[in-house]
Amino acid sequence: MWNYEKRLQYPVKISQPNPQLAQVIISQFGGPDGELAASMRYLSQRYTMPYAECKALLTDIGTEELAHMEMISAIVYQLTRNLSIEEIKESGFDKYYVDHTTALWPQAAGGIPFNACEFQSKGDVITDLFEDLAAEQKARTTYDNILRLIKDPEICDPIRFLRQREIVHFQRFGEALRIVQERLDSKNFYAFNPEFDQSKCK
Amino acid sequence: MSMSEKETLMNQLNEASFALDEAVLFLDTHPCDEEALCYYKKCAKMRKEALKAYQEKFEPLQNDQVEACEHWHWVHEPWPWEKGGNC
Numbered sequence A: 001m002w003n004y005e006k007r008l009q010y011p012v013k014i015s016q017p018n019p020q021l022a023q024v025i026i027s028q029f030g031g032p033d034g035e036l037a038a039s040m041r042y043l044s045q046r047y048t049m050p051y052a053e054c055k056a057l058l059t060d061i062g063t064e065e066l067a068h069m070e071m072i073s074a075i076v077y078q079l080t081r082n083l084s085i086e087e088i089k090e091s092g093f094d095k096y097y098v099d100h101t102t103a104l105w106p107q108a109a110g111g112i113p114f115n116a117c118e119f120q121s122k123g124d125v126i127t128d129l130f131e132d133l134a135a136e137q138k139a140r141t142t143y144d145n146i147l148r149l150i151k152d153p154e155i156c157d158p159i160r161f162l163r164q165r166e167i168v169h170f171q172r173f174g175e176a177l178r179i180v181q182e183r184l185d186s187k188n189f190y191a192f193n194p195e196f197d198q199s200k201c202k
Numbered sequence B: 001m002s003m004s005e006k007e008t009l010m011n012q013l014n015e016a017s018f019a020l021d022e023a024v025l026f027l028d029t030h031p032c033d034e035e036a037l038c039y040y041k042k043c044a045k046m047r048k049e050a051l052k053a054y055q056e057k058f059e060p061l062q063n064d065q066v067e068a069c070e071h072w073h074w075v076h077e078p079w080p081w082e083k084g085g086n087c
Helices: A019-025 A035-048 A052-079 A085-091 A094-100 A125-149 A153-182 B005-029 B034-057
Strands: none
Touching: A019 A052, A019 A085, A019 A125, A019 A153, A035 A052, A035 A125, A052 A125, A052 A153, A052 B005, A085 A094, A125 A153, A153 B005, B005 B034
C-alpha cells in the first residue's frame, strides 16, 4: 500500500525549456540505470528477502525511488513545456514528439524503451545486494555524466540531490550486505542460499 | 528575494520529511542505535507539525486531509510538477 503526498521530495523549478537536455535526462526515467528500474528492482526483490533489515531497506529505498522518478519526470516535463514546432525540430526532439507529443514515456536517452531486463531479481540475497550496490553506482555515474552536460543551476540543483541519494543508498546496501554476511557461514558465504534453502535460514 | 509564507512552510515540510527519510534508512540497518532512534522521534514530530501547519493554511497534500464541504479541493492545481507548484 502506498499513500501519495502532493509535493516533490526535493524542489524542481526550471524556468527555461530545453528539449535537447530533456532527451538526455529522460534516461533517468526509463533508461538502464534509471529511477523506474531502481524502484521496480528493490520492490520486486523484497518479497523473498530472508532478513528483516533487508526487507525494510528494500521497501523504504524502493519507495524513495518512486519519488525520484517523479522528480525526473518533473524535470523532463518542465524542460519540454510550451515548445514551438521550430524548437522541436531544431533540438532533435521531433523523434520523441512524433510518438509521444510532450507526454512522459519511459525510455533511455537513445530511444530504447524501458524494459524489465534493465534489472534483476535473482532470489539470492548476496547476488541481489551486489546488484543493488552496482545499480546505485551506475546511477551515480549517469548523474555525473548528466552534470557534465548541463550548466543551468535550476537543472543542476535537483540532479545533484539525486546523485547524492545514490551514494547514501549505496552506503545502506553495503551495511545490509555486512548484516547478511555476519549471519552466514564465514568460511563459505555460498554454502546455502538463505532465500531458498529455508531450513538452514535463521 | 524573500520567500512567501507558503514557500517557507513547504520548505520546512520538505526539510523535516527529508531528515525523517534519512533517519528511516539509517535505522533499517542500525535498528538498535539509540541516538538514531532519538533523532527519528525528533524528525517525526517536526514533520507532523510542518505537515499540519501547511495543510491548515494552504491546500491539502494528502487525500484524507481534504475539507470536503461544497467542493472537492483535491483536484485543484497546481500539482507538484507544475510551475509555481508546491515543488
